[in-house]
Amino acid sequence: MYKLIRQILSSGIKSEAPPAPDPGMRVAPQRLQQDILKHFGRALAIRHVDAGSCNGCELEIHALSNPYYNLEGLGIHFVASPRHADLLLVTGPVARHMETALKRTYQATPDPKLVVALGDCGCDGGIFGESYACLGPVHHVIPVDVAVPGCPPSPTAIMQGILAALSAGPSSA
């Protein structure tokens, strides 16, 4: 125990200040009422869905939980069931084999809900595009509020996207 505590003390606090939301990533008009967003605000539950990703985006989602980005420090955490989630974080071009699972996950998420599509593949199909095996971008299958490009997007970009989905920025409608 002594060694463990000594290690924690010698590591120090690594957490960095969170980035500002990036309203440029918003692709749909604000769908939620401002007062609901205020309540979501600092206690957001995220359900991640890999709809066909190469696993690169997942690595960066994992990185959000490391001490530098410390996403949980903002009150944002990942949950095991869509029924507990406020926001779906969807990666990958949607593989046709994942279409049903993605739609069911969306349906199982209680309203009001937000969807953030992650990565070049989630935004426009990326290198995989549309084919016999892929449906392309996430918005071909479920409505998307915010799209975060990148291959994979950096943890900072993912945080900006999540915060953009939550922020009460001007509606792009």
Added chain:
Amino acid sequence: MKIEDFQPEFAALPGAAPVWHGALDPGRLRPLCQDVRSAGGRLVALWGSQGGGPSFALHVAVAVQQGLAVASLPLEREAPAFPDISDIFPAAGRMQRAVADLLGFQAAHAADRRPWLRHGHWPADRFPLSKEFDGTRAFPPEGDTYPFVAVEGEGVHEIPVGPVHAGTIEPGHFRFSVVGEKVLRLEQRLGYTHKGIEKLFEAMTVEQGARLAGRISGDSTVAYAWAYAMAAEGVSGSTPPPRALWLRALFLERERIMNHLGDLGALGNDAGLAFALAQFSRLKEDVLRTNQALFGHRYLMDAIVPGGVAHDVDFRGFSRIIEEITELEREVPRLKRIFEDHAGLQDRFLTTGRVKPDLAARLGLAGLAGRASGQSWDLRAQFPCAPYDGLEVRMATHRGGDVAARVTVRFEELTESMRLCRILLRKMPEGETSTPLNPMQPAGLGIGWVEGWRGEVLLALHTGEDGALRRVHPHDPSWHNWPVLEHAVIGNIVPDFPLINKSFNLSYSGHDL
């Protein structure tokens, strides 16, 4: 088993990897596999291809004493079939089912002929990798029912898990048959992330293909990009400059360090020690940031290109990496001691998810997980190509076969990779970092064979008469290890599955293609 024991027409393929290739009469496949097996060799990959003309062929790659032997079996155009080898090499079972889904070649008399990668999104009589199939065309989905094997008996019930999992991981379905908390049987169903990668390659230039190869499995982008480049360099008779090879090895070892750090943290966390995740993910993030600063990408995607590498490293980069290794050499042993002293952690790790060496040998457990179960195969040590031929890589092996052994092997490989990085930096030759690729040889075959962090990645590249990509087959070690995971969980309790699964950390995307 030596290459000379094969048919005399097996010839060495040009390229960095020790590979021999030749045609084989289908009738000789089974005796050959039996000989390889009894001599201690193993199956590395199995894939099918359709030539530009009417030629259908099955390709089987086996590892023998001197390297890799690739046998190409010509098949009949009408009802193409080949001899089943899944009783000799159990890992072949799913590969054969994938060949049937993608090309329609049937393994004659195989016990399991259920679809594997096809989930009813293309018709059973249409084959995505046949030349007549238009890869851009979609079909209306058929009903998707998969006949799982049912376990019967008093008190037995099923727990279906996935494809969407509770954690932030890739999708796949696990069907547990349990009594109380104890797992009687696990059956996997994969293929959910099938993205038509192999079909996409066939419409790409060599350069475009390199980018796709780096996105087959995001956590192994370096291993795949190197394997692809090695294959393309083999077919075109190009030799990258020495400095490029040394930089590739530096990237590959950094990929190993990054993944092992991530896994050790996650394994501690899955056993209830959140401290481990915080500590190891901090160290991993440091490595990723160094990658971004020096090579322009946190995971080194597109850093390796056919003919060389896309980034050089200067004196300042050298010293930054050395500083980082010095820090890791101080921190990792401390964390290792904390792991070893932690009774609660060891209680979860020891004897959990055990694959004993004899079972591992029988089923063909590969890579890191194989080395933790006494299967001493590591390309960097056994078939080292430059620059590994001068590094004398020390292979980590363990005979425990449990989660604890897979943790130990990760710690030892981490230490070895840090040592290798130091040597690579100290002795790196000066000079160019890339060379233009020569024209691709028509109707050629190139093989890339690289020891990634998870295990050996193989990439086979066939060119057509025009020298363009005709068929590209990337092969992940996960093909071999997923079926063994089904055995590793037998008799364990359901709550230990996430820990066991993590200790293997297999790829879905690299397998589903």
